[in-house]
Amino acid sequence: MVLSGPPDRLDDALRALAEPRRRAILRLVADQELPAGQIAAAFEVSRTAVSQHLTVLKTVGLLDERREGTRRLYRTRPEGLAELREFLDDLWGSALDTARGLVEEQAGLPAREEVRDAG
Incomplete structure:
Protein backbone atom coordinates (compact mmCIF):
# COMPACT_ATOMS: atom_id res chain seq x y z
CA MET A 1 0.00 0.00 0.00
CA VAL A 2 1.33 3.44 -0.91
CA LEU A 3 0.12 6.52 0.93
CA SER A 4 0.22 9.84 -0.85
CA GLY A 5 0.92 11.85 2.30
CA PRO A 6 3.91 11.93 4.62
CA PRO A 7 4.79 8.54 6.20
CA ASP A 8 3.38 9.43 9.61
CA ARG A 9 0.14 10.96 8.28
CA LEU A 10 -1.75 7.68 8.66
CA ASP A 11 -0.49 7.28 12.23
CA ASP A 12 -1.56 10.84 12.99
CA ALA A 13 -5.02 10.20 11.53
CA LEU A 14 -5.45 7.02 13.58
CA ARG A 15 -4.38 8.84 16.75
CA ALA A 16 -6.82 11.65 15.97
CA LEU A 17 -9.66 9.15 15.56
CA ALA A 18 -8.92 7.56 18.92
CA GLU A 19 -10.88 10.45 20.49
CA PRO A 20 -14.64 9.72 20.35
CA ARG A 21 -15.65 13.37 19.86
CA ARG A 22 -13.47 13.62 16.77
CA ARG A 23 -15.17 10.58 15.27
CA ALA A 24 -18.52 12.17 16.09
CA ILE A 25 -17.47 15.41 14.40
CA LEU A 26 -16.54 13.51 11.25
CA ARG A 27 -19.95 11.83 11.28
CA LEU A 28 -21.65 15.23 11.59
CA VAL A 29 -19.86 16.70 8.59
CA ALA A 30 -19.66 13.57 6.43
CA ASP A 31 -22.65 14.50 4.27
CA GLN A 32 -22.93 18.22 4.81
CA GLU A 33 -20.80 21.26 5.40
CA LEU A 34 -21.46 22.78 8.83
CA PRO A 35 -20.35 25.96 10.57
CA ALA A 36 -18.14 25.61 13.63
CA GLY A 37 -20.88 26.96 15.91
CA GLN A 38 -23.36 24.31 14.82
CA ILE A 39 -20.77 21.59 15.32
CA ALA A 40 -19.96 22.94 18.79
CA ALA A 41 -23.67 23.02 19.70
CA ALA A 42 -23.81 19.23 19.23
CA PHE A 43 -21.41 18.65 22.14
CA GLU A 44 -21.47 19.30 25.86
CA VAL A 45 -17.96 20.76 25.91
CA SER A 46 -16.69 24.28 25.39
CA ARG A 47 -16.43 25.83 21.95
CA THR A 48 -12.70 26.06 22.58
CA ALA A 49 -12.50 22.28 23.05
CA VAL A 50 -14.47 21.67 19.84
CA SER A 51 -12.24 24.17 18.03
CA GLN A 52 -9.19 22.19 19.16
CA HIS A 53 -10.75 18.95 17.88
CA LEU A 54 -11.49 20.63 14.53
CA THR A 55 -7.89 21.83 14.31
CA VAL A 56 -6.54 18.33 14.96
CA LEU A 57 -8.80 16.80 12.32
CA LYS A 58 -7.84 19.49 9.82
CA THR A 59 -4.12 19.11 10.59
CA VAL A 60 -4.13 15.35 9.95
CA GLY A 61 -6.00 15.82 6.67
CA LEU A 62 -9.41 14.43 7.61
CA LEU A 63 -11.29 17.74 7.51
CA ASP A 64 -11.57 20.65 5.10
CA GLU A 65 -12.23 24.20 6.27
CA ARG A 66 -13.79 26.91 4.13
CA ARG A 67 -14.29 30.51 5.16
CA GLU A 68 -17.45 32.33 4.25
CA GLY A 69 -17.29 35.84 5.62
CA THR A 70 -16.65 35.45 9.34
CA ARG A 71 -17.89 31.87 9.43
CA ARG A 72 -15.76 28.76 9.16
CA LEU A 73 -17.42 25.81 7.49
CA TYR A 74 -16.20 22.25 7.86
CA ARG A 75 -16.65 19.05 5.90
CA THR A 76 -14.83 15.73 5.79
CA ARG A 77 -11.91 15.60 3.37
CA PRO A 78 -12.53 12.67 0.98
CA GLU A 79 -8.83 12.24 0.16
CA GLY A 80 -7.87 11.90 3.81
CA LEU A 81 -10.64 9.41 4.42
CA ALA A 82 -9.63 7.45 1.31
CA GLU A 83 -6.09 6.95 2.67
CA VAL A 103 -10.72 -22.41 9.35
CA GLU A 104 -9.32 -24.44 6.44
CA GLU A 105 -6.56 -25.79 8.68
CA GLN A 106 -9.05 -26.84 11.37
CA ALA A 107 -11.28 -28.46 8.74
CA GLY A 108 -8.32 -30.38 7.33
CA LEU A 109 -8.55 -28.67 3.95
CA PRO A 110 -5.40 -28.16 1.88
CA ALA A 111 -3.85 -24.71 1.97
CA ARG A 112 -4.87 -22.38 -0.87
CA GLU A 113 -1.42 -22.62 -2.50
CA GLU A 114 -1.68 -26.44 -2.55
CA VAL A 115 -5.12 -26.22 -4.20
CA ARG A 116 -3.77 -23.92 -6.94
CA ASP A 117 -0.74 -26.17 -7.57
CA ALA A 118 -2.92 -29.28 -7.84
CA GLY A 119 -5.22 -27.74 -10.53
Whole structure:
Protein backbone atom coordinates (compact mmCIF):
# COMPACT_ATOMS: atom_id res chain seq x y z
CA MET A 1 0.00 0.00 0.00
CA VAL A 2 1.33 3.44 -0.91
CA LEU A 3 0.12 6.52 0.93
CA SER A 4 0.22 9.84 -0.85
CA GLY A 5 0.92 11.85 2.30
CA PRO A 6 3.91 11.93 4.62
CA PRO A 7 4.79 8.54 6.20
CA ASP A 8 3.38 9.43 9.61
CA ARG A 9 0.14 10.96 8.28
CA LEU A 10 -1.75 7.68 8.66
CA ASP A 11 -0.49 7.28 12.23
CA ASP A 12 -1.56 10.84 12.99
CA ALA A 13 -5.02 10.20 11.53
CA LEU A 14 -5.45 7.02 13.58
CA ARG A 15 -4.38 8.84 16.75
CA ALA A 16 -6.82 11.65 15.97
CA LEU A 17 -9.66 9.15 15.56
CA ALA A 18 -8.92 7.56 18.92
CA GLU A 19 -10.88 10.45 20.49
CA PRO A 20 -14.64 9.72 20.35
CA ARG A 21 -15.65 13.37 19.86
CA ARG A 22 -13.47 13.62 16.77
CA ARG A 23 -15.17 10.58 15.27
CA ALA A 24 -18.52 12.17 16.09
CA ILE A 25 -17.47 15.41 14.40
CA LEU A 26 -16.54 13.51 11.25
CA ARG A 27 -19.95 11.83 11.28
CA LEU A 28 -21.65 15.23 11.59
CA VAL A 29 -19.86 16.70 8.59
CA ALA A 30 -19.66 13.57 6.43
CA ASP A 31 -22.65 14.50 4.27
CA GLN A 32 -22.93 18.22 4.81
CA GLU A 33 -20.80 21.26 5.40
CA LEU A 34 -21.46 22.78 8.83
CA PRO A 35 -20.35 25.96 10.57
CA ALA A 36 -18.14 25.61 13.63
CA GLY A 37 -20.88 26.96 15.91
CA GLN A 38 -23.36 24.31 14.82
CA ILE A 39 -20.77 21.59 15.32
CA ALA A 40 -19.96 22.94 18.79
CA ALA A 41 -23.67 23.02 19.70
CA ALA A 42 -23.81 19.23 19.23
CA PHE A 43 -21.41 18.65 22.14
CA GLU A 44 -21.47 19.30 25.86
CA VAL A 45 -17.96 20.76 25.91
CA SER A 46 -16.69 24.28 25.39
CA ARG A 47 -16.43 25.83 21.95
CA THR A 48 -12.70 26.06 22.58
CA ALA A 49 -12.50 22.28 23.05
CA VAL A 50 -14.47 21.67 19.84
CA SER A 51 -12.24 24.17 18.03
CA GLN A 52 -9.19 22.19 19.16
CA HIS A 53 -10.75 18.95 17.88
CA LEU A 54 -11.49 20.63 14.53
CA THR A 55 -7.89 21.83 14.31
CA VAL A 56 -6.54 18.33 14.96
CA LEU A 57 -8.80 16.80 12.32
CA LYS A 58 -7.84 19.49 9.82
CA THR A 59 -4.12 19.11 10.59
CA VAL A 60 -4.13 15.35 9.95
CA GLY A 61 -6.00 15.82 6.67
CA LEU A 62 -9.41 14.43 7.61
CA LEU A 63 -11.29 17.74 7.51
CA ASP A 64 -11.57 20.65 5.10
CA GLU A 65 -12.23 24.20 6.27
CA ARG A 66 -13.79 26.91 4.13
CA ARG A 67 -14.29 30.51 5.16
CA GLU A 68 -17.45 32.33 4.25
CA GLY A 69 -17.29 35.84 5.62
CA THR A 70 -16.65 35.45 9.34
CA ARG A 71 -17.89 31.87 9.43
CA ARG A 72 -15.76 28.76 9.16
CA LEU A 73 -17.42 25.81 7.49
CA TYR A 74 -16.20 22.25 7.86
CA ARG A 75 -16.65 19.05 5.90
CA THR A 76 -14.83 15.73 5.79
CA ARG A 77 -11.91 15.60 3.37
CA PRO A 78 -12.53 12.67 0.98
CA GLU A 79 -8.83 12.24 0.16
CA GLY A 80 -7.87 11.90 3.81
CA LEU A 81 -10.64 9.41 4.42
CA ALA A 82 -9.63 7.45 1.31
CA GLU A 83 -6.09 6.95 2.67
CA LEU A 84 -7.52 5.76 5.97
CA ARG A 85 -10.02 3.48 4.25
CA GLU A 86 -7.29 1.97 2.06
CA PHE A 87 -5.30 1.09 5.18
CA LEU A 88 -8.32 -0.43 6.91
CA ASP A 89 -9.34 -2.36 3.78
CA ASP A 90 -5.83 -3.84 3.53
CA LEU A 91 -5.88 -4.68 7.23
CA TRP A 92 -9.33 -6.27 6.96
CA GLY A 93 -8.31 -8.27 3.88
CA SER A 94 -5.27 -9.66 5.70
CA ALA A 95 -7.40 -10.56 8.72
CA LEU A 96 -9.91 -12.38 6.50
CA ASP A 97 -7.11 -14.31 4.77
CA THR A 98 -5.71 -15.34 8.15
CA ALA A 99 -9.16 -16.38 9.41
CA ARG A 100 -9.83 -18.38 6.23
CA GLY A 101 -6.50 -20.17 6.62
CA LEU A 102 -7.27 -21.07 10.24
CA VAL A 103 -10.72 -22.41 9.35
CA GLU A 104 -9.32 -24.44 6.44
CA GLU A 105 -6.56 -25.79 8.68
CA GLN A 106 -9.05 -26.84 11.37
CA ALA A 107 -11.28 -28.46 8.74
CA GLY A 108 -8.32 -30.38 7.33
CA LEU A 109 -8.55 -28.67 3.95
CA PRO A 110 -5.40 -28.16 1.88
CA ALA A 111 -3.85 -24.71 1.97
CA ARG A 112 -4.87 -22.38 -0.87
CA GLU A 113 -1.42 -22.62 -2.50
CA GLU A 114 -1.68 -26.44 -2.55
CA VAL A 115 -5.12 -26.22 -4.20
CA ARG A 116 -3.77 -23.92 -6.94
CA ASP A 117 -0.74 -26.17 -7.57
CA ALA A 118 -2.92 -29.28 -7.84
CA GLY A 119 -5.22 -27.74 -10.53
